[in-house]
Amino acid sequence: MRTLVWFRGKDLRLADHAPLLDAVRHGEVVPIFVVDPYFFAPERAQEMPSRMQFLVDSLGELATSIEACGSQLLFAHGKSVAIVPELARAFAAERVVAHRWSEPFGIERDRRIAKALAEGGSRLELFEGETLATPGQILTGSGTPFSVFTPFSRAFVKAVTIGAPRPAPKTLPPLPAIPAAAKKLLGKAPTLGSIGVTRNELVVAGGEKAARARVTTFLKHAAAKYDEGRNAMGVAGTSRVSQDLKFGTLSARSAWQATRHGLEDHPKAWRTFANELVWREFAYDVLRSRPAVLEHPFKPAWERFPWRKDEVAWRAWVEGKTGYPVVDAAARQLLGEGFVHNRARMIAASFLCKHLLLDFRLGEAHYMKYLTDGDWAANDLGWQWSAGCGVDAQPWFRVFNPVTQGERFDADGAYVRRWVPELANVPSRWIHSPWLAPPLELRALGVNLGRTYPAPIVEHSLARGRFLAAAEGHLRPAGGVQGKS
Numbered sequence: 001m002r003t004l005v006w007f008r009g010k011d012l013r014l015a016d017h018a019p020l021l022d023a024v025r026h027g028e029v030v031p032i033f034v035v036d037p038y039f040f041a042p043e044r045a046q047e048m049p050s051r052m053q054f055l056v057d058s059l060g061e062l063a064t065s066i067e068a069c070g071s072q073l074l075f076a077h078g079k080s081v082a083i084v085p086e087l088a089r090a091f092a093a094e095r096v097v098a099h100r101w102s103e104p105f106g107i108e109r110d111r112r113i114a115k116a117l118a119e120g121g122s123r124l125e126l127f128e129g130e131t132l133a134t135p136g137q138i139l140t141g142s143g144t145p146f147s148v149f150t151p152f153s154r155a156f157v158k159a160v161t162i163g164a165p166r167p168a169p170k171t172l173p174p175l176p177a178i179p180a181a182a183k184k185l186l187g188k189a190p191t192l193g194s195i196g197v198t199r200n201e202l203v204v205a206g207g208e209k210a211a212r213a214r215v216t217t218f219l220k221h222a223a224a225k226y227d228e229g230r231n232a233m234g235v236a237g238t239s240r241v242s243q244d245l246k247f248g249t250l251s252a253r254s255a256w257q258a259t260r261h262g263l264e265d266h267p268k269a270w271r272t273f274a275n276e277l278v279w280r281e282f283a284y285d286v287l288r289s290r291p292a293v294l295e296h297p298f299k300p301a302w303e304r305f306p307w308r309k310d311e312v313a314w315r316a317w318v319e320g321k322t323g324y325p326v327v328d329a330a331a332r333q334l335l336g337e338g339f340v341h342n343r344a345r346m347i348a349a350s351f352l353c354k355h356l357l358l359d360f361r362l363g364e365a366h367y368m369k370y371l372t373d374g375d376w377a378a379n380d381l382g383w384q385w386s387a388g389c390g391v392d393a394q395p396w397f398r399v400f401n402p403v404t405q406g407e408r409f410d411a412d413g414a415y416v417r418r419w420v421p422e423l424a425n426v427p428s429r430w431i432h433s434p435w436l437a438p439p440l441e442l443r444a445l446g447v448n449l450g451r452t453y454p455a456p457i458v459e460h461s462l463a464r465g466r467f468l469a470a471a472e473g474h475l476r477p478a479g480g481v482q483g484k485s
């Protein structure tokens with residue numbers, strides 16, 4: 001049997017790749033990647049530069065690995081809905097295999113492709129593997145999806161058996177001769193030049209090897225103390241594999257099993273880390289069962305929330321000029337290296353929604369633009385959690401204080417000093433609230449508030465009060481207020 005193996009942007013690996021292994025078992029294999037203008041047109045690619053750099057680098061390594069196995073990754077240029085059925089026809093392939101996507105637009109794309117393939121006498125077969133459990137598989141006793149994480153995670157542990165990841169094939173069947181009709185559809189591998197993206201050396205390296213190296217480094221240096229270290233913003237205390245899980249340079253199963261074995265002697269750290277991987281499962285489960293969350297607040301009471309419009313405040317948040325050092329460090333880390341520490345994401349997101357009273361969807365879209373790990377499911381869950389309108393969200397009336405959060409999770413100011421260098425010399429006791437330092441002392445340290453670094457754009461307690469008043473006014477009539485703690 002001849003099979004097209006369609007590598008999509010979320011499974012860029014040879015190890016633990018169920019569709020590829022299945023194709024190899026059944027005969028001839030044609031590995032393809034579709035260079036769809038939806039992502040690869042320069043004007044689109046430039047809107048998500050870090051993700052595209054990671055993707056292009058990962059594709060380069062994948063193509064080399066496939067070649068080393070005796071085959072070739074073909075790059076088809078065009079819209080996937082049209083070109084995949086055309087390629088299948090041109091190659092006279094009996095089937096196309098790929099990993100299942102959970103996003104509503106991916107599901108719709110696959111529906112259209114499956115229909116077109118069926119009309120041409122071929123078929124689309126989708127395999128699980130993006131997550132550990134099939135999204136939608138874990139249900140409450142009454143058969144509905146979970147809206148709260150802890151019971152979801154309990155049910156997950158009971159229901160899901162996570163097997164060993166399958167090794168990469170050592171060899172692949174040689175590529176069949178390329179028919180003339182297929183040649184017309186094929187082109188070169190994308191490069192940063194072809195998509196108009198300038199390389200950013202601070203974005204993590206793509207590809208399976210770099211992903212494995214990150215797991216090894218994590219297990220060697222930080223994993224044993226993950227339960228304590230994961231919140232320290234100035235320390236490399238986490239795995240940094242989120243983009244690998246997103247682009248599939250590491251399978252979820254490989255991440256789970258490698259860290260489980262590596263943390264056998266550190267059960268507390270393992271439990272905490274496993275819990276984070278289950279949060280990822282939850283995010284995918286929510287997206288699959290409630291696809292509307294990509295556009296609407298999960299809690300209907302939050303529709304038409306009185307978000308403000310304030311271009312000046314928005315620009316200050318985006319550029320890292322709010323005057324709150326930890327919020328600004330998060331903004332600049334995002335623009336600088338396409339990553340933000342999880343604790344900093346929570347603080348920055350809360351600040352945007354609550355202190356500035358700006359729509360969480362603005363922040364969500366901005367993060368999708370610049371995060372290398374920008375992932376529809378996890379990003380939406382994180383933003384709706386931070387705003388207070390999502391599944392298992394933090395209570396809306398809990399407003400993070402960016403100063404105390406900074407003092408607690410960046411006590412020596414290492415995170416702020418790295419990303420807000422104009423404050424590098426400020427002593428730790430003022431690093432998160434430079435406006436409290438005596439002005440003369442600040443001047444001596446090279447800081448002139450309002451000139452070299454902004455004064456706070458809002459005052460914490462006033463901003464908190466403004467948000468609480470807006471939320472109470474909006475949510476109470478709709479019955480959305482559950483009482484304060």
Ligand SMILES: Cc1cc2nc3c(=O)[nH]c(=O)nc-3n(C[C@H](O)[C@H](O)[C@H](O)COP(=O)(O)OP(=O)(O)OC[C@H]3O[C@@H](n4cnc5c(N)ncnc54)[C@H](O)[C@@H]3O)c2cc1C
Nearest residue numbers: 238239240241242276279280342345373374375378379382
């Ligand atoms: C506002 C906001 C936006 C976010 N956007 C994204 C996003 O676009 N993509 C993304 O992968 N994560 C997102 N997260 C979750 C989290 O911040 C990142 O997964 C984490 O910081 C990645 O770093 P790491 O790989 O070192 O994580 P680790 O702490 O080492 O965790 C291991 C893995 O668990 C998963 N994970 C950890 N925390 C979460 C979480 N809260 N939700 C879902 N999965 C999680 C990730 O896959 C991560 O790689 C967001 C969180 C917030 C608050």
